[in-house]
Amino acid sequence: xxxxxxxxxxxxxxxxxxxxxxxxxxxxxxxxxxxxxxxxxxxxxxxxxxxxxxxxxxxxxxxxxxxxxxxxxxxxxxxxxxxxxxxxxxxxxxxxxxxxxxxxxxxxxxxxxxxxxxxxx
Amino acid sequence: xxxxxxxxxxxxxxxxxxxxxxxxxxxxxxxxxxxxxxxxxxxxxxxxxxxxxxxxxxxxxxxxxxxxxxxxxxxxxxxxxxxxxxxxxxxxxxxxxxxxxxxxxxxxxxxxxxxxxxxxxxxxxxxxxxxxxxxxxxxxxxxxxxxxxxxxxxxxxxxxxxxxxxxxxxxxxxxxxxxxxxxxxxxxxxxxxxxxxxxxxxxxxxxxxxxxxxxx
Numbered sequence: 001x002x003x004x005x006x007x008x009x010x011x012x013x014x015x016x017x018x019x020x021x022x023x024x025x026x027x028x029x030x031x032x033x034x035x036x037x038x039x040x041x042x043x044x045x046x047x048x049x050x051x052x053x054x055x056x057x058x059x060x061x062x063x064x065x066x067x068x069x070x071x072x073x074x075x076x077x078x079x080x081x082x083x084x085x086x087x088x089x090x091x092x093x094x095x096x097x098x099x100x101x102x103x104x105x106x107x108x109x110x111x112x113x114x115x116x117x118x119x120x121x
Numbered sequence: 122x123x124x125x126x127x128x129x130x131x132x133x134x135x136x137x138x139x140x141x142x143x144x145x146x147x148x149x150x151x152x153x154x155x156x157x158x159x160x161x162x163x164x165x166x167x168x169x170x171x172x173x174x175x176x177x178x179x180x181x182x183x184x185x186x187x188x189x190x191x192x193x194x195x196x197x198x199x200x201x202x203x204x205x206x207x208x209x210x211x212x213x214x215x216x217x218x219x220x221x222x223x224x225x226x227x228x229x230x231x232x233x234x235x236x237x238x239x240x241x242x243x244x245x246x247x248x249x250x251x252x253x254x255x256x257x258x259x260x261x262x263x264x265x266x267x268x269x270x271x272x273x274x275x276x277x278x279x280x281x282x283x284x285x286x287x288x289x290x291x292x293x294x295x296x297x298x299x300x301x302x303x304x305x306x307x308x309x310x311x312x313x314x315x316x317x318x319x320x321x322x323x324x325x326x327x328x329x330x331x332x333x334x335x336x337x
């Protein structure tokens with residue numbers, strides 16, 4: 001399964017084999033490296049998004065994983081905050097659903113079918 | 122998370138079905154039209170019209186006739202919003218994009234998304250279906266982004282894989298969140314009580330109102 005792909009730095013991109021760049025420090029070097037790094041990143045992000053899993057599924061490809069290009073490391077405190085938020089979300093879920101069900105129960109029958117518009121077919 | 126949020130999809134298409142490689146259009150910064158197409162040696166070519174400062178939009182488009190637009194888009198996970206009645210009777214399928222929670226950089230923003238404090242976003246836990254239930258690799262912890270909804274014809278929608286679906290409860294919660302997105306901050310999750318000032322759960326208040334206690 002594909003893993004997170006970090007965005008390549010300029011130095012990493014410049015150090016890749018087969019990459020010919022203007023000598024460091026000369027005019028255009030940084031721009032050239034930055035452009036290459038962007039291309040490389042787009043390539044990597046695309047492979048994570050629609051890579052081998054998509055091909056294996058034949059006519060109905062699926063995503064294997066979202067690209068996590070902005071993933072950051074979380075501290076213990078951050079993780080605790082997110083866990084608390086997840087617990088609160090799960091706790092309030094049932095209450096929200098019960099309310100929704102009660103609110104909808106008397107309204108469903110009064111809804112009229114959406115008219116069919118020929119141009120939209 | 123201990124709640125039934127996801128399930129294996131039914132044979133028929135239902136609201137809450139999650140599809141893979143659904144198109145998600147980015148917000149258009151300009152309208153670029155596909156002009157008249159020409160075929161030569163098996164290759165189709167067309168001029169792009171409407172690029173600001175270069176080409177005028179096609180006249181037919183200005184007269185209200187159909188045109189083809191060049192739309193920046195990505196293929197990603199999406200969830201079907203269209204209600205069951207409209208699925209049965211109409212060809213349109215409204216699909217909202219799913220985006221990974223990891224796209225949100227700051228922990229405070231992730232936390233706010235999970236707590237439902239962004240009315241445009243609806244938090245999704247990571248699917249916990251077993252490999253026996255669903256062999257397809259699914260998405261990580263995510264959110265529905267109501268700012269990006271695409272209408273597909275059923276013919277295009279039916280070609281998408283539907284490896285997982287929301288439960289009935291999850292669909293109801295999703296719909297309520299969608300309603301919050303459309304009408305804005307009038308529907309809050311919590312608000313201070315008008316009498317005592319204590320913060321109260323709005324949904325509980327609504328439930329009590331709809332199902333009053335016997336002694337009421």
